[in-house]
Structures are given as structure tokens and as C-alpha cells.
Amino acid sequence: MKSPRRQADRRAATVTALLDATIDSLVEVGYAGTTTRSVAERAGVSQGAQQHYFRTKTDLVDAAMIRLVEQLVADANAQPIDADNEAERAAALLDRLWEIHNLPITPAVFELFNVARTDPEIATQVKAALARGMDAIRTIAHALLPTFAARPDFDDTIDIIVATVRGTVIIAAIPGADTLHSPWPKLKEHLLAQVITDPAVAVSSAAHTN
Known part of the structure; x- marks a missing residue:
């Protein structure tokens, strides 16, 4: 037995x-x-x-969506970001977000985004998963960047950064479309400027935007 x-x-x-x-x-x-x-x-x-x-297939996909989010959050926390100052940590965080959105499992998430547009059951699960994912990203950003996080628009800035990264990755997945937007180093430079508003730390971060 x-x-x-x-x-x-x-x-x-x-x-x-x-x-x-x-x-x-x-x-x-x-x-x-x-x-x-x-x-x-x-x-x-x-x-x-x-x-x-x-x-059912919906039950499978719902459970898989939860697993996907858990894996993405785990990847976000997998390796501590160790840097000398907040500007360097901000640059490293942007790179981490870019890496997460380019993981092999990420296309499965994007596939469900499209399905959610016309499937109410999948939409409910995707909405919940997105909320969990964004909460995790904001929590990580606040912990890494306490000075910048004190700004009232900090969460909005993080949301815009994630939306930009997500949209860029989705477009890049279309064969030949990766040339329609700036490469990641250039995008990162502009996004980092939205996070770093203190001229003193902006100067020290210049070497980390390329």
C-alpha cells in the first residue's frame, strides 16, 4: 500500500x-x-x-496562468540586485524587467492576453494575474529605489516602463518588426531618465545606460 x-x-x-x-x-x-x-x-x-x-481546457489554462505568474515573479526575485547606489539599481532593475519579458515562457502569457480579449473566463484570470504581477514589480521597485519611490508619480512611472517593455517585446516577436523600434539600450536610456530625476545621481548613472 x-x-x-x-x-x-x-x-x-x-x-x-x-x-x-x-x-x-x-x-x-x-x-x-x-x-x-x-x-x-x-x-x-x-x-x-x-x-x-x-x-476542462479552461481549468488547465487558468491554473497554468497562475503558475506562469509565480514563475515570472520568482525570476524577478531570483538574483538580488547588488549595486552601489540607487541609480545603478534602477538601471539593473530595467535590465531585469527586459530579461523577464524575454523569457521562453513569456509568449504563453502574451498568447493569453489576446485570448482574454474575447473570452470572459480567461479575461478574469488574466486580469488577476496582471494585478499580481504588477504588485510584485512595484514592491520590488519600492524596495530597491526608496528615494525615487518617494515621488508621488513613481508607481505611474513603473507602470509606463512595464507597458513600454511589454509592448516592445510583443512587437519584436513579429518577424521583421524588431527594426520598427529603438533597440533596448536606447529605450533603456529614455526609460531610466523617467526614474532618475535627481541630477546628482543622474550623472553617476550615465555609464550604466548603454
């Missing part, structure tokens, strides 16, 4: 495999091409086992 601990571990492994397979499917074939059967095959489990944990 299997112990409760082994059964729990097996259930957790099955759920993880199914969610990872769902994310991979969203990246590779999109939402329309993702089916419960194909996800079960990717995960190496029976469709009966898949339906036991996630009854």
Missing part, C-alpha cells in the same frame, strides 16, 4: 507535468492549438488522469 506522502508527491508531480505541458503548448501552438488531449500526451499522463485534476 502506498504511503500518503508518496501519493501526495505523485499527485504534485502529475499536476506540475500537466501545467508545464500546458505552458509549452501555449508557447508552441497557441491557445487554439492547445487541447486537453495534446496536453496529456505532452505531460506523459492519461487523459483520464488529466481530467481528474483539470476537468
Whole structure:
């Protein structure tokens, strides 16, 4: 007879495999091409086992969205940003945001953005995931940049930066469209100027904007 601990571990492994397979499917074939059967095959489990944990495709995608956000937040916190001053930390934070939005799993998030436009159930989950993600980014930014965060428009600035990065990455994913906008170093230079408003620290950060 299997112990409760082994059964729990097996259930957790099955759920993880199914969610990872769902994310991979969203990246590779999109939402329309993702089916419960194909996800079960990717995960190496029976469709009966898949339906036991996630009854429908929407259930799978909802759970995968939560996992995606958890992974993105974990990546944001994975490596501490260690710099001599706030200007350098601001530059490093922008690079971290750019890296996160270019992770292999990020296209799955963008795929669900598009689906959410016409699917109310997915829209509810995407909205909640976006809120969690933005809260995490603002929390990190406040911790790293306490002086700049004291400005009343700081959260708006962070929102604008994230929106710019997100939009740039989405456009760059279109074959040949990456030339339609400035490269990241130039974008970073302009975005950093929105964060750093103190001339004294702006001068010390100049070397970190290229």
C-alpha cells in the first residue's frame, strides 16, 4: 500500500507535468492549438488522469496562468540586485524587467492576453494575474529605489516602463518588426531618465545606460 506522502508527491508531480505541458503548448501552438488531449500526451499522463485534476481546457489554462505568474515573479526575485547606489539599481532593475519579458515562457502569457480579449473566463484570470504581477514589480521597485519611490508619480512611472517593455517585446516577436523600434539600450536610456530625476545621481548613472 502506498504511503500518503508518496501519493501526495505523485499527485504534485502529475499536476506540475500537466501545467508545464500546458505552458509549452501555449508557447508552441497557441491557445487554439492547445487541447486537453495534446496536453496529456505532452505531460506523459492519461487523459483520464488529466481530467481528474483539470476537468476542462479552461481549468488547465487558468491554473497554468497562475503558475506562469509565480514563475515570472520568482525570476524577478531570483538574483538580488547588488549595486552601489540607487541609480545603478534602477538601471539593473530595467535590465531585469527586459530579461523577464524575454523569457521562453513569456509568449504563453502574451498568447493569453489576446485570448482574454474575447473570452470572459480567461479575461478574469488574466486580469488577476496582471494585478499580481504588477504588485510584485512595484514592491520590488519600492524596495530597491526608496528615494525615487518617494515621488508621488513613481508607481505611474513603473507602470509606463512595464507597458513600454511589454509592448516592445510583443512587437519584436513579429518577424521583421524588431527594426520598427529603438533597440533596448536606447529605450533603456529614455526609460531610466523617467526614474532618475535627481541630477546628482543622474550623472553617476550615465555609464550604466548603454
